[in-house]
Amino acid sequence: MTQKSNILIIGAGISGLSCLHFLKRKNPNVDVVLLEKNPHAGGTIRSRREDGFLFEHGPNGILAQPLTLEMFEQLGLSAHMIKASEAAKKRYVLKNGKLNPVPGHPKDFFQSNYLSAAEKCRAVCEMFVPKSFVPDETIYDFARRRFGTAVAEKLFDPMVKGIFGGDARRLHLRSVFSKVDRMEQQHGSVFRALMKGKKEKGAVPFKRTLVSFREGMQTVIDALVEKYSRHIRCGVEVQNISTGASGRSRFVIQTSSGLFEADHVILCAPAFAAAKLLQGYDSELSRLLGQIEYAPIVVTGMGFERPPTRFSAVGGADFTKRGRGGVPEAYGYLVASSEKSPVLGALFEDQIFEGRVSENRALLRVMLGGSDHPEIVRDSPETIQSIALNHLEKVLGLRQKPQKFFLKIWPQAIPQYTLEYADVIRKARGRLENHPGLNLLANYLGGVSFNDCVENASQLAERF
Numbered sequence: 001m002t003q004k005s006n007i008l009i010i011g012a013g014i015s016g017l018s019c020l021h022f023l024k025r026k027n028p029n030v031d032v033v034l035l036e037k038n039p040h041a042g043g044t045i046r047s048r049r050e051d052g053f054l055f056e057h058g059p060n061g062i063l064a065q066p067l068t069l070e071m072f073e074q075l076g077l078s079a080h081m082i083k084a085s086e087a088a089k090k091r092y093v094l095k096n097g098k099l100n101p102v103p104g105h106p107k108d109f110f111q112s113n114y115l116s117a118a119e120k121c122r123a124v125c126e127m128f129v130p131k132s133f134v135p136d137e138t139i140y141d142f143a144r145r146r147f148g149t150a151v152a153e154k155l156f157d158p159m160v161k162g163i164f165g166g167d168a169r170r171l172h173l174r175s176v177f178s179k180v181d182r183m184e185q186q187h188g189s190v191f192r193a194l195m196k197g198k199k200e201k202g203a204v205p206f207k208r209t210l211v212s213f214r215e216g217m218q219t220v221i222d223a224l225v226e227k228y229s230r231h232i233r234c235g236v237e238v239q240n241i242s243t244g245a246s247g248r249s250r251f252v253i254q255t256s257s258g259l260f261e262a263d264h265v266i267l268c269a270p271a272f273a274a275a276k277l278l279q280g281y282d283s284e285l286s287r288l289l290g291q292i293e294y295a296p297i298v299v300t301g302m303g304f305e306r307p308p309t310r311f312s313a314v315g316g317a318d319f320t321k322r323g324r325g326g327v328p329e330a331y332g333y334l335v336a337s338s339e340k341s342p343v344l345g346a347l348f349e350d351q352i353f354e355g356r357v358s359e360n361r362a363l364l365r366v367m368l369g370g371s372d373h374p375e376i377v378r379d380s381p382e383t384i385q386s387i388a389l390n391h392l393e394k395v396l397g398l399r400q401k402p403q404k405f406f407l408k409i410w411p412q413a414i415p416q417y418t419l420e421y422a423d424v425i426r427k428a429r430g431r432l433e434n435h436p437g438l439n440l441l442a443n444y445l446g447g448v449s450f451n452d453c454v455e456n457a458s459q460l461a462e463r464f
C-alpha cells in the first residue's frame, strides 16, 4: 500500500533532522515523514564510547551560533552543553617539520612568531589593498592578493585542509567564505571590517564559543530522534523519485519499504546519492549533482591509558627533542600542504572537552586523506594506524602504542566547493525552478558546517 504524506524528507543527517524540527516548530500538525537508509539517524554525526574513550566519527564540537543554540534550548539540551577548555584556544600548524602556534584572535596576530615581521607588515597592508571584484577566485588567490603569500600558505592553506580536507588553490572563495568576500566588497578590506566592528551578523568567527556535549554530538541526534520519533523511519532506503500521476500527489517515491507519495520532497542526501535518486526524474539535474566532488576523510582515534606528557605551548615547538615526547596543551594542529603528508591534522580530544576519557587517560584524533591523498581510503586499518602512529612519533616524539584504536573511513566525506562547483550549482538551481515541490538541502549547498546545515534547514522550513 502506498504511504502518503504532504512532505517527505530524505536523509536523517543534521540537515534533514533540523529541517524536521523547524517544520514542526512552525506547524505542530505538519504532515511530514523522514526516511533514512541507515538503521540509525545522524549521517556524519556519530559518537561512540568504548573502554572509557569517546570517539567522534564526525564533528567533535561546533562554534555555536544563535540559531543553533536556540535549537539546543528547544530540545532541552542547553543544560547539558559543555564549553571547550581554555587550552583549546591554542592551535598549531605543522609547517617545516615544526608545530607553530597560530594566532586565535586578531590581537594575537601581532605577537605571533609564526609570521616574520615583514610577513605581518604585508598582511596588515591588506587595509590598503584596493578592493577588486574577482568572481572566480580561489581562496588561495584571494588570500595572496589581500594578505600576501605567507598568510595564504601558512594560515589559509592549512585552515582549508582542516575544514574541507580540501585544497585552497582549488576552492572557490565566494562559495566557501561568502562572508569574507562580502567584507571586502562592503568595507573595502577584511581587517577594516573586523576592526570597525561593522560586522555582518555572525561574520566574526573569533567571538563564538566551541561547544559540545559530555557524550558528544550524538546527544543532539538522540534528542531530535526522541522528540520526533513518530515521523522518522530509519532503515528505509529511497531508491527512486518520479512524478506522480495527474490528480494525485506530485511525487512517487520508491523505497526499500514500498511506495510513498508526497507533494513536497526535501532531499537531504549527499549530492552523489541525490544524483542517483533523480536519474529518472531529471537526468540533467542528476548529472549536475553527480559532478560535485567529495574529499575522503579517514578519522582515527588513539586511546592512551597512560597519557603522554603535556607541555605548555611554546613557539616553533619541536617535541621530538623532549625525551619520551609529549603533547602540547592545545586543541591540536593542522598540517600545511607543503609537508606533503597524508595527515590533515591531529586533535588532542581529551584536552578540548571534559569527559572525553576517563581520568588520567588521553585521546588523540588523527585525521588523514583529503583531496590531496584520496588513496588512503584504500589502505588497510593496520596501514592507516601505522601511518598515523609514525606521524605522531615524527611530530610529537610519541613512541607509546595506544591501548585503543578507533577508525572511521568516509570515502566521500566533505563536498568540495571548487571553481567548477559554482557553475554546477548555478545550473542546478536553474533546473530546480522547473520542479515545484522538489527541494535540495544538504551540506553541498550553502556551507558544510553544522551551523550552516541548521541555518539552511531553518530557512527552508520557513518557506512552508
Ligand SMILES: Cc1cc2nc3c(=O)[nH]c(=O)nc-3n(C[C@H](O)[C@H](O)[C@H](O)COP(=O)(O)OP(=O)(O)OC[C@H]3O[C@@H](n4cnc5c(N)ncnc54)[C@H](O)[C@@H]3O)c2cc1C
Residues within 6 Å of the ligand: 010, 011, 012, 013, 014, 015, 016, 035, 036, 037, 038, 041, 042, 043, 044, 045, 057, 058, 059, 060, 061, 062, 063, 236, 237, 238, 239, 268, 269, 270, 273, 277, 297, 299, 410, 413, 414, 441, 442, 443, 444, 448, 449, 450, 451, 453
Ligand atoms: C570527519 C568530519 C568532521 C567534521 N567536523 C566538523 C566540525 O568539527 N564542525 C562542523 O561544523 N562540521 C563538521 N563536519 C561537517 C558536518 O558534520 C557535515 O557537513 C554535516 O553533518 C552534514 O550533514 P547533512 O545532513 O547535510 O549530511 P549527512 O550527515 O551526510 O546526512 C545525509 C543522510 O542521508 C542519508 N541518505 C543517503 N542516501 C539515502 C537514501 N537513498 N535514502 C535514505 N537516506 C539516505 C544518509 O544515510 C545520511 O544519514 C565534519 C564532517 C566530517 C565528515
